[in-house]
Amino acid sequence: MDQTLMEFHRGSRKTWRRRQVPSPCGKSCLQEKLRVFCSLPTIAANLGPVDTRERLIPTIADLVSNAIDAGDDEVLLAIAQKLKGFADLVGGKEQAACLLPILEKIICCVEEIVVAQAACDALVEIIPKLPQEVVEEKCMGMIRRILEEDFYYASRKVTTKLITTCYPLVSAKFQSDLKYLVSDNQRVVRAACVGPLVELGRMITDGSEFDSSVRPCIDKLASDTARDSRRAMASSITNLQQVACSFDNPSRSLHQIMINLLEDNEVETRRIATSQFKEFCLVSPQSILLTVLLPQLREHLFVEQEESVRAELVRCAVALLPSIRREDSLPLVQHILSFLNDSIAQSKQYVFQHFSELVALMPTNEVQLTLLPSLLRLWQDKNWRVRLGVVQSVPCLYPSLPESCVRDIVLPANLAWLRDPSWYVRECACRSLARLLRVFPSLCKEVLNGVGQKAAAAAAAAVAGQSQVPNATSLTPAASGAGASSSTLTLNNSTTNTTPAGNPTSLSGQSQSIADANNPSSPNSVTGLTNSSFSVNASNSALNSINALTAQAAAGGLKALATDSNYHLRQIYITAVQTIWGPGIPDESPYSATGENPDMGICLPGVRNAYNAVSSKPTGPVSVPECCQPPPQLPGTHLSTCASQLLRLAADDVVANVRICSVQALQLVSGGLDKKFIQKEVVPVLKKISESDSDADVRFYALESMTVFGSV
Structure with a gap:
């Protein structure tokens, strides 16, 4: 790329020199180019608005043309990223329109989606700073050219973001022109329209405008023959439902679209829709939830054959229970508990994850029988x-x-x-x-x-x-x-x-x-x-x-x-x-259906607290430690029998780990042992172990236990 780029000489604010950017000669030359392009905002700030518009912007336009011809996507990406902040550097809202042709050319002529997206992001930053007449004349014209001409599909895909940027800035007659993309012949372009539809819906304050501008696009995408569009719709259906129900009219609810997505013939679409079902129910009107969505959930729990979707249905159904009334939840609880007989493990694991809440909602007489x-x-x-x-x-x-x-x-x-x-x-x-x-x-x-x-x-x-x-x-x-x-x-x-x-x-x-x-x-x-x-x-x-x-x-x-x-x-x-x-029964770690349990495989907090409680108070009964439940109240004779067995294991077992565990267990049960039993049975055995056991670790823990029993 044999172009010249003016660079400010740091030694003098009034002195300029020309620097020849080297021709492509490998990776080092590319890195040098990128370093120069990354300094464009600094150059523009030192040039001033007038020189930037008259000298730097034409140079950048030539650089973009040459980079497009040479296929230098890295150069185009760097330029697009830096032009994002050029609106004030060229003179503010009155002059920022000079940046539009450069960015439009990058969007239209580059197939790489990352480069086109960077140019689109720059336009999103610049367009709100332009006057309304400039937006209607130049930006809307740019959008129409991109939509109507046979450019790369990436160009039309990123333009969806420009629509939501321009919509609140243009008059009503121009707003009606922003519907082309939902009928695009490229499925990835149609799928990319779902996100902007959510943003458009949030900008609209009138229900009739939503019905005429956004709802037809939603219906068209929901019935699209391409699975990409339906998957995108399933991913955003909750946000769209929140927008549709914000106009206080249940008739605008998208529950029928959700039901159709749950019945889609493509498994992944059904799974994505199912993952959104709980949030969808929570943003839906109460009448729709009780009369339509809950019966549909029970039906799909029964008829769904695909394992991954069925497991997701169970997860969503269980998560939905705390948000609905008890009388409405009982039929759903029975359906959920029936998944204990399911053929796959994941469905059963989701039931176990919320088992205590489910049992609390179940009639007592059914617990033993079913x-x-x-x-x-x-x-x-x-x-x-x-x-x-x-x-x-x-x-x-x-x-x-x-x-x-x-x-x-x-x-x-x-x-x-x-x-x-x-x-x-x-x-x-x-x-x-x-x-x-x-x-x-x-x-x-x-x-x-x-x-x-x-x-x-x-x-x-x-x-x-x-x-x-x-x-x-x-x-x-x-x-x-x-x-x-x-x-x-x-x-x-x-x-x-x-x-x-x-x-x-x-x-x-x-x-x-x-x-x-x-x-x-x-x-x-x-x-x-x-x-x-x-x-x-x-x-x-x-x-x-x-x-x-x-x-x-x-x-x-x-x-x-x-x-x-x-x-x-x-x-x-x-x-x-x-x-x-x-001193206490340790609390269980929360059951995790996905196995993401941070306490799995390590000592439970209740066990650690029990050891700390016994060590800090060596004599007399120990209060129930934190993260523990009170122990059962049992006759002391049974404890003496078990303690004698622990002493036998501590002294005679052939496995060192068993001897260590026995000695530590004696510490934990010390609060319930009789003083006479401790002096006559426990202390002599621990003393013998601490002196003569062949394993150093066993001797160490025996000495530690003797500190617990020694003051008794």
Whole structure:
């Protein structure tokens, strides 16, 4: 590019020299050009308005022409970005029109959308500073030329932004000319019109003007045969509805367009429309919401076949519940809860995310008959997040259940959850068990010692029976193509031996357990639950495996975990004891359907606060820590039995992590222990461990625990 560009010499305000811009010679030359063009505002400011108009602007126009011929998009982009602030540099509103031809040429002659958009952005900054007659004469003429001539589609696409800029500045006769783009032959141009329509609608204050200027364009784009236009309409339908309803006339509502988008034959369009449904309902008139939108939502929850759309429908329906009246929400709640029987995990996870709010809206008599069986059946799901949702949600039902139901069905299932292959599920099951005892403290003996062989077999058969005939007791499936999930959790009996005491022993031995220690969701992390345990299998053998696990867990109770050969289960015993008899039951982290949980995999705030509370007040009872619920009120004899088991694990267990956890658990349960028991049993064992244990970490934590018990 052999052009000259006047540059101000910093040594003198009156002295100018000409600088020859080098010809293209590679990347270094391009960078030099761009550096010079970036200094255009500085040059113009030093030249003054008159010299800028008479000398610099013609030079820039020549540079633009040469750059277009050479295809230098980087140069054109730099010039367009700098011309944005030139309105005042050329003399203000009376002279800014001299910039329009340069920017129009860039828009019309460049195919690169980024360059055209930069030129359009510059015009958006300049046009409001022009007099009305200049806008009507030059800007409107420029828009018509771009729309009517056969330029690149990028030129027409970016012009949509100019329409909203010019609309409030021109008279009514010119406003009627701003409708060309919705009929453009390029689908990307038509799709780009949706955003400007929202801006135009917000500028209009008269309903009849909206009906004549904006509504026809909305209707045309909503029925467009190109999916790009319909997707763009679905993305902005809430903003358009807000504009349409701002004129206090329900007849202008766009609810029929929303319904058509929900029924679109293109999946992604339906998904985008569904994601907007909650906000659309909130900005719609109340009469439209109750008589049209909510019935349509219930219908689409039932008939939608596409998994991604169905999951989005559940998410939006659940999020909409707090915004509608209780009497209007009950039918919707029943539809949402039916997705516990859905075939995909994501729908179920969205239900679990808002489960407590849903249960609060459900009649009490339906909880035991319909909701509980569906939840217990889901423990067989192969997705560990679904199983976590079950374990985290069942405690919400405890206040609504009779003790007999909890003893016969819920307690055996809860004991079985302690043996889940996922560490997250097992840990959550410990807190669920503590909450069960808080509501039903009379079940403490059954929790610790089991319910007996016969009762355990009957309970396991009852739980398995819920799975065998789900339609007899559970919620109606959400959709014809979304029946009860067949993804079941089964046991590989060939890898598990059951001792007379009900304790599983792994044939792979302790070494395999240690190898899986760092994988909390490893199927091999708990004896008997292997990769083959997660299979899509609805056969009798699968039900028998679940039956066997539930019977084994219910018969052995919590104490069976303390002597299990798998050290993961021994750690779960320790966690359960410290949760039940500690200073408080830690609050659950909010369930996340998408897995975006910042507390997942780390120590819960309630657990940290419990340790801090015990350490800061070593003697006497400890108040309930922050982020915790009060612990269950249980007889002290049961705690003494569990504490003796903790002392045995702390002194004799072969795994150092188990010994460390036992010593720390003794700290947490110290507030409920008898002083005589502490002096006679606890302190001597801790002293021996601190002096003779082979592991330095175990000795350290034993000494730490002795500071808690030492002053007693």
